[in-house]
Amino acid sequence: AERLAAAWDVPLVPVQHHLAHIASCVAEHGLEGPVLGLSWDGTGYGTDRTVWGGEALLCDGAEFTRVAHLRTFPLPGGDQAVREPRRSALGVLYEIFGPEAADMARPWFATEQLRMLIAACGRAKLFPRTSSMGRLFDAVAALCGLPACVTFEGQAAMALEFAADANVRDAYPLSVRSTANVDVSLRDAKVPRHGVTGPLAPAALDWEPMIRAILADRAVGVPVAEIAARFHNALAVGAVETAQMIGCPQVVLSGGCFQNAWLTERIQASLLEAGFQVYLHHEVPPGDGGIALGQILIAARKSELRA
Numbered sequence: 030a031e032r033l034a035a036a037w038d039v040p041l042v043p044v045q046h047h048l049a050h051i052a053s054c055v056a057e058h059g060l061e062g063p064v065l066g067l068s069w070d071g072t073g074y075g076t077d078r079t080v081w082g083g084e085a086l087l088c089d090g091a092e093f094t095r096v097a098h099l100r101t102f103p104l105p106g107g108d109q110a111v112r113e114p115r116r117s118a119l120g121v122l123y124e125i126f127g128p129e130a131a132d133m134a135r136p137w138f139a140t141e142q143l144r145m146l147i148a149a150c151g152r153a154k155l156f157p158r159t160s161s162m163g164r165l166f167d168a169v170a171a172l173c174g175l176p177a178c179v180t181f182e183g184q185a186a187m188a189l190e191f192a193a194d195a196n197v198r199d200a201y202p203l204s205v206r207s208t209a210n211v212d213v214s215l216r217d218a219k220v221p222r223h224g225v226t227g228p229l230a231p232a233a234l235d236w237e238p239m240i241r242a243i244l245a246d247r248a249v250g251v252p253v254a255e256i257a258a259r260f261h262n263a264l265a266v267g268a269v270e271t272a273q274m275i276g277c278p279q280v281v282l283s284g285g286c287f288q289n290a291w292l293t294e295r296i297q298a299s300l301l302e303a304g305f306q307v308y309l310h311h312e313v314p315p316g317d318g319g320i321a322l323g324q325i326l327i328a329a330r331k332s333e334l335r336a
Contacts, residue, residue, distance in 0.1 A: 082161025
């Protein structure tokens with residue numbers, strides 16, 4: 030894009046990946062005013078040079094504030110993790126247990142490979158950190174004994190979705206907390222509920238209690254169908270808690286994770302029950318197939334501001 034803009038002598042308008050996801054749904058529905066966008070997908074380059082993918086963005090026009098995100102974890106091998114859910118699982122386990130994660134990950138890797146990966150996880154600059162919801166799905170799928178390696182992105186998440194027991198209604202713990210480890214409420218902060226101004230450290234959806242509960246359930250033989258259902262239900266609870274924390278009445282769901290019908294239906298129903306207006310994709314894909322529309326909308330709004 031930079032080369033073409035220079036060659037054609039035209040403006041170049043960068044649009045962050047997850048903002049484009051939200052903007053595509055905003056464009057589809059013709060929404061006005063601020064929206065809280067839950068942009069959950071596999072990977073996208075973040076403004077802080079980490080790999081995003083589990084984002085809550087408060088958006089207004091062409092501007093956004095990252096108000097919450099999935100707690101980050103190391104991604105061993107970077108892009109290799111897309112085809113190897115075991116790598117995401119190792120990253121999550123290392124984040125919790127440090128080098129002791131090797132004991133739980135031994136079935137997935139050859140001895141020398143595991144030794145190298147564990148050593149590299151301890152060196153912050155060797156592997157990217159990610160807040161990717163897609164990679165968290167992969168990690169949970171691997172922990173549940175689903176394939177440690179797959180042939181296409183999203184395969185492990187699909188297996189987890191299809192395994193879930195629709196009759197299970199309870200959820201694993203998934204807390205929403207500030208990065209300072211203190212409960213936050215934007216109703217009391219200096220970020221207006223109906224605008225996007227001022228810096229604020231984003232809150233984090235902390236998956237650690239959930240992962241510990243999943244490991245405990247696996248240890249006593251709880252069926253994968255129950256674990257998968259409680260995992261999906263936990264994400265729905267986390268989505269509602271995030272929306273209630275922010276207080277914006279319009280909530281937009283976009284990103285590849287919302288191709289998951291179970292996840293989408295549970296989150297939509299929970300948000301509606303909590304009193305929010307919820308917008309989903311119908312004519313535009315929630316995945317990367319819809320990004321161009323969002324990029325066009327943001328570019329147009331930035332152009333209007335310059336005019």
